[in-house]
Amino acid sequence: MPEETPLQTKQELPVLTCPHCRIALHIDDSIILCPECNSRASIQAGINNFFVSGKFSAAQSDPPLNDFNRIASTQGWQTAAEKIASNSPNPVHLLEYITSEARADFRFLLPVTQEDIVLDVCGGWGNITAAFARTCKHVFSLDSSWDKMVFSSIRSSQQGLDNITYLHAHPALIPLPQASCQIAVLADTLECGFWQEAATNSQTNHPQILSSIRDKLVPGGCLYLGIENRYSYKYLLGGKAPPSNLRFISLLPRSLANRYSQLLRDVDYQEVAYSLGGITNLLRQAGFSNLKVYYPIPAYPKFRFLADLNSKAATALMISRLRVHLGFNRSLYLFSKIASALGILPWFAPGFSIFAYKE
Numbered sequence: 262m263p264e265e266t267p268l269q270t271k272q273e274l275p276v277l278t279c280p281h282c283r284i285a286l287h288i289d290d291s292i293i294l295c296p297e298c299n300s301r302a303s304i305q306a307g308i309n310n311f312f313v314s315g316k317f318s319a320a321q322s323d324p325p326l327n328d329f330n331r332i333a334s335t336q337g338w339q340t341a342a343e344k345i346a347s348n349s350p351n352p353v354h355l356l357e358y359i360t361s362e363a364r365a366d367f368r369f370l371l372p373v374t375q376e377d378i379v380l381d382v383c384g385g386w387g388n389i390t391a392a393f394a395r396t397c398k399h400v401f402s403l404d405s406s407w408d409k410m411v412f413s414s415i416r417s418s419q420q421g422l423d424n425i426t427y428l429h430a431h432p433a434l435i436p437l438p439q440a441s442c443q444i445a446v447l448a449d450t451l452e453c454g455f456w457q458e459a460a461t462n463s464q465t466n467h468p469q470i471l472s473s474i475r476d477k478l479v480p481g482g483c484l485y486l487g488i489e490n491r492y493s494y495k496y497l498l499g500g501k502a503p504p505s506n507l508r509f510i511s512l513l514p515r516s517l518a519n520r521y522s523q524l525l526r527d528v529d530y531q532e533v534a535y536s537l538g539g540i541t542n543l544l545r546q547a548g549f550s551n552l553k554v555y556y557p558i559p560a561y562p563k564f565r566f567l568a569d570l571n572s573k574a575a576t577a578l579m580i581s582r583l584r585v586h587l588g589f590n591r592s593l594y595l596f597s598k599i600a601s602a603l604g605i606l607p608w609f610a611p612g613f614s615i616f617a618y619k620e
């Protein structure tokens with residue numbers, strides 16, 4: 262049996278490690294090789310690309326988008342972001358989503374230090390990666406979208422951030438040693454899919470992804486998870502659930518949601534929405550404990566405030582948001598009184614910000 266990679270001290274950066282054999286990978290020029298199982302990855306444009314060999318890649322990487330990375334290189338990442346957003350139905354929303362480092366403001370509830378190693382799982386456009394790179398020792402930014410990873414790499418280079426390692430890899434096969442990171446981030450991602458067998462659309466690999474992340478955390482390390490709520494009051498009131506934009510779809514059992522989506526959009530229902538109980542159970546099954554759940558206001562992808570889900574403030578804020586949607590009337594007043602008394606109002610928050618610790 263090969264020896265496991267020794268645990269890293271805080272002074273050392275974790276070395277890239279085979280997710281199957283748990284031994285250090287050999288890096289020779291632009292080739293990354295596992296000496297035990299001979300799996301290969303490559304280094305392209307400064308990014309470690311693990312979607313080369315079948316053994317390293319549990320699924321296809323996301324399809325290419327367009328030529329905005331050429332624009333990012335020649336005209337700057339912010340110009341590219343404006344062009345990407347301008348093609349969206351809601352350009353202001355998307356531009357802020359791509360550019361704002363405030364999406365990482367949950368870090369103020371973490372004990373972040375300058376010595377911390379951070380794993381940004383599904384780093385996307387790079388704003389959360391950049392925010393942590395400014396304050397922590399090093400960030401490993403992982404994503405299955407090559408184009409977004411290149412964008413994030415161009416962005417961080419133009420921002421003068423040189424303490425980021427990019428990993429184009431699957432989140433269930435993270436090429437880092439055990440217990441090598443103090444903080445992990447999984448923001449706005451889990452609900453987007455990740456199927457074990459895309460063709461059958463039957464079972465997610467979310468348990469494997471969460472176990473893989475927990476494995477990389479040191480004891481006492483924390484995973485931040487931002488996720489939407491399938492029972493959001495917005496969906497219960499008939500709001501359209503993105504990206505399918507179908508009403509009430511997140512409330513349905515999977516088989517019915519699939520049929521509904523097939524009927525109206527001619528595609529399978531790809532999203533995976535969780536209730537509060539569903540996501541906290543999943544985290545506990547993956548070995549996380551000491552969960553702290555917050556209500557992100559106004560919405561989980563880019564919040565302005567985080568309120569402890571069980572606090573009176575969270576309840577009062579949720580009632581005030583309901584009034585915005587429904588207006589003030591006797592039914593809402595009665596519902597909010599009963600739901601508050603039973604303590605069930607938090608179940609209907611639009612999303613959750615969860616801090617899950619590894620003991």
Ligand SMILES: [Zn+2]
Pocket residue numbers: 279280281282283295296297298299300
């Ligand atoms: Zn190996």
